[in-house]
Amino acid sequence: EVKLVESGGGLVQPGRSLKLSCAASGFSFNDYWMGWVRQAPGKGLEWIGEINQDSSTINYTPSLKDKFTISRDNAQNTLYLQMSKLGSEDTAIYYCARITTVATIDYWGQGVMVTVSS
Amino acid sequence: DVVLTQTPVSLSVTLGDQASISCRSSQSLEYSDGYTYLEWYLQKPGQSPQLLIYEVSNRFSGVPDRFIGSGSGTDFTLKISRVEPEDLGVYYCFQATHDPLTFGSGTKLEIK
Numbered sequence: 265e266v267k268l269v270e271s272g273g274g275l276v277q278p279g280r281s282l283k284l285s286c287a288a289s290g291f292s293f294n295d296y297w298m299g300w301v302r303q304a305p306g307k308g309l310e311w312i313g314e315i316n317q318d319s320s321t322i323n324y325t326p327s328l329k330d331k332f333t334i335s336r337d338n339a340q341n342t343l344y345l346q347m348s349k350l351g352s353e354d355t356a357i358y359y360c361a362r363i364t365t366v367a368t369i370d371y372w373g374q375g376v377m378v379t380v381s382s
Numbered sequence: 383d384v385v386l387t388q389t390p391v392s393l394s395v396t397l398g399d400q401a402s403i404s405c406r407s408s409q410s411l412e413y414s415d416g417y418t419y420l421e422w423y424l425q426k427p428g429q430s431p432q433l434l435i436y437e438v439s440n441r442f443s444g445v446p447d448r449f450i451g452s453g454s455g456t457d458f459t460l461k462i463s464r465v466e467p468e469d470l471g472v473y474y475c476f477q478a479t480h481d482p483l484t485f486g487s488g489t490k491l492e493i494k
Contacts (some may be wrong), residue, residue, distance in 0.1 A: 367478035
């Protein structure tokens with residue numbers, strides 16, 4: 265069974281950094297592109313970015329490129345999202361996503377909440 | 383960035399009736415390989431989104447044939463025939479043709 269489990273969320277002060285993890289299981293992690301999506305409270309979905317199988321290609325939504333870094337560890341079957349200079353606008357549920365060869369998101373994690381507040 | 387405009391913002395439908403959602407793109411979503419990477423997702427209350435339709439009209443595994451995607455270029459439609467209670471939630475179109483990838487703003491389907 266494919267599972268994506270995010271962790272590392274919580275309450276963080278404005279201006280600080282936070283690193284999210286997504287533990288993948290049930291499939292060959294290094295065969296897939298992976299991505300991150302977020303959803304602010306009561307709002308729609310926002311694409312953050314994606315990373316290819318060997319980390320040679322990483323794309324970001326331009327407005328988030330300077331503060332977010334996506335990486336992966338194929339040996340640990342784990343996807344990461346490093347977030348820096350966090351502001352209240354970054355308060356959201358963050359989802360990890362598996363991307364198929366036809367560019368679909370066929371599996372999503374359950375999401376992890378990040379709250380930026382003093 | 384590609385902007386996907388979804389209409390209506392919300393939709394109230396009687397059980398058994400049809401629902402139709404439009405997704406209009408600011409650019410053509412046909413990729414150089416001839417495919418159009420326009421997808422539809424449903425986010426049920428309190429859940430992660432789930433894939434319904436990919437490449438405009440292909441239903442994902444397990445998705446009932448009541449869900450029908452159509453369109454081309456910049457105009458796309460998701461039709462849900464015979465709406466059932468489990469169809470309620472927010473529907474999002476999503477394009478994976480152009481970077482950055484983008485979602486539509488969502489259409490909330492409510493049951494009358």
